[in-house]
Amino acid sequence: MADMFKLQIITPDKIFYQGDASMVELTTSEGDIGIYANHIPMTAIIAPGILKIHEEGELKKASLISGFIEVLQNRVTIMAEVAEWPDEIDTKRAEEARIRAERRIRDHMKGTDIARAELALKRALVRLEATAR
């Protein structure tokens, strides 16, 4: 079994997750990364994506929308502004958000903030992916 490290995920309202993990996967502004124990100290900005926590023989998934991650010697802290477990996500709402965002991008009306719409779409897709399977 791989080495374990301490993982802590904090949101503004609560401690979202706390425990030992062998690996954590997430998306940063620079792309997808996976972190094992003894990773080099690092701070990175989080982009919307799926968070995968590999515990001993178990895999936990959550959606992670924004925040940043700090990796220290054998301690990883994720400061998440927005994060949800799959059962906290309202699938219907996410689906509607996806349709709305897609419509806004397609219509391309004047005054539409494309970057914002794309971000909204990205968020909706991440949430839907987190609930799938």
Add this chain to the structure above:
Amino acid sequence: MATMRDIKRRRDSIQSTEQITKAMKLVATVKLQKSRVKAENTKPYFNMMYDTISSIIAKSGTIDHKYLKAGSSPKKAVIVITSNRGLAGGYNNNIVKMVNSELPSQDTYVYAIGRKGRDGLSRRGFTIKADCSEVINEPIYQDAADLTAELLDSFAKGEVGEIYLAYTFFKNTVVHVPTLVKLLPVEIEAREKAEEDTKPHAIMDYEPDDETVLDSIVPKYMSSLIYGALLESVASENGARMTAMDSATSNAEEMIEDLSLQYNRARQGAITQELTEIVAGANAIGG
């Protein structure tokens, strides 16, 4: 005797006031417990945020970042967190007084959260730039993030040079401290921190680079500060109201006691007088 009826009326009115203050105290107590738990839940996030940001600044002390130095504008912005409702003792007034004495009224834009602070400060000649009083009823993190975005925007445009936050720090149920903190430029005791960190330290890798990371973290840091301040203020407000209503209730009780005594004296006096009159009358007829 006329005063007897007056005293009774007065006592009844105080009694109903007492009932109201008692009820308000109970409500405030319940709300306090809830808001206190909420405020405590944000602490880990905020502390972690503070640690991270100070370690970044300590390790990259030479960095020349826009958020680390004051803007050229002499104008200041201040977020003032008070409540929408009164009857909370000196809670709102303390904040207004503090802001008034610490910041010049003509050079300060007020972003008011809470009607009491807005009214108090506009009366003292402050410019109210924005009013988000609804927020204080039920603060959510998004509110803080929105406000941060708005403030950073005017900071970037050079409309304001410094940003402050005025709120009530919740020390415990009875001690609430009006607090003024500087949000921007970020001022953290970087130097002290740097000294204790001089021992060989693992080099932190910033992705993509430290400037971009700072760009993205400072707004989050501000949001977390504002959000924490909102929750602390709500807890303080309820604590202050609870204390105020508690003393109002005991004052009412004291007054009722006094008035009851007076009423009974007046009643006794009236009976004695009536008796004297009857006896005197009987004597006059019998005599």
